[in-house]
Amino acid sequence: MKLESEDESLTDWRRPAERGHNTRRGDCLHFSLHVFLGMRMLVGLGAVRRVAGRCHYSILTSHLRHQSSTHLSLTPLPLHHEPRHRLLCTARLLLSTQAASRWLLPREPVRCFHTDRGKCDQVTSRIEGQGTTATTTTSYVSCVVREVVDHWTQKLAIEEVPEGDLAAQHIMAHVLGVRRSELQRPAIAETELSEEQMEEVDRLMTCRIARMPLQYILGEWDFHSLTLKMAPPVFIPRPETEGLVELAIGVLREMESPQVLEIGCGSGAISLALLNALPQVECVAVDQSRHAVRLTESNAVQLGLKERLTVVLGKVNKDTRPPLPHSSYDLVVSNPPYIFRKDLLDLQPEIMMYEDLRALDGGKDGLEMIKALVLHAQHLLLPGRTLLMEVDPCHPYLLPAWLEKQNLHLKLQKVHQDFNNKDRIMEFIKEI
16 A cells, blocks of 8 residues: 655555564564555545444453553654545544543553452553653452442543543443433442453443544444434434424424425434424434434334435535435434634544544535525524524624525525524525
């Protein structure tokens, strides 16, 4: 694999021994990790490749953590400022922080958490070239649920994983098959885990340390009173989108047999929430990702809402859209990609590594898909009907200048705020 670059270190993918480096155990794993991280960005808009590799990072991390013997050497790739080189240097971008570096460091002595109960496990990490060693000692007296949750909460905090306490509780509740709130009950908190349960907790926590989103680890997530299946790389619905659903319900509640079009359905969260709340509604959900289409259909079947939902595979842009089952709709709703393209490289590892960037990339100004939606909605909406879109807080200030130059039959009715008091949802009405 030869990539065009001005830096030989970016293009020379030979084994370390062939490059004149000292070969140490684990070098091949570091090589594989660099290749995977680089390809993860280079094919950032290709969902199929990421689905195949979604667990590769966790497997590498788990293998390194449980591997005994010598220290492993990790040399991040050099950072360049030219855009094409920045794409090639994703490994350097993601591994530049101390927390990210710790994902790949060996633990000495290496001991599986579930095999040495009642013993002290000394965890040693060494960062080569820095001459520092960090040692922590944790004592395991039993496999009691409460102590295991406390252990992993501390461990996730050391690894600087966001909201590690919630992750530890969610994963433990998932393994036990109970609600997270039930972990506080003495009967459950003092329960001793079996060896199989300990292994499962260890596996899932390792994935979280590798920054896999909790929703993907659990395989499901709650959204607007529904429990939806989640799978990478399909976009994970955010809490702000529940406000979009509430507004849509308010618009549709008094209508008889309304037809709704959702563009960019992802897991089907918005359409399924509307179908669940309003039995008179029928929805058409469109997405360009085959994975999203399949997941939406699977969620609809699981929730018993398949009869009132039509899922369409197709890409929507300014000039084209896929054939739809109806020519006009009472509501067009969407949570489109609206992140500025320049901000994609600054996303959290959970998003950069696992989610479909097509569901996030809004183009240069974040308005690429939003403008396309407005242009299509004026033809798809019935007179007097509504378009609802979730947007970036700056878009209500940027979009009106473009709207003034267009000869549209849509009027910006109102901008709604989210629970953080940020401008989040734009409401348009088609003129009669």
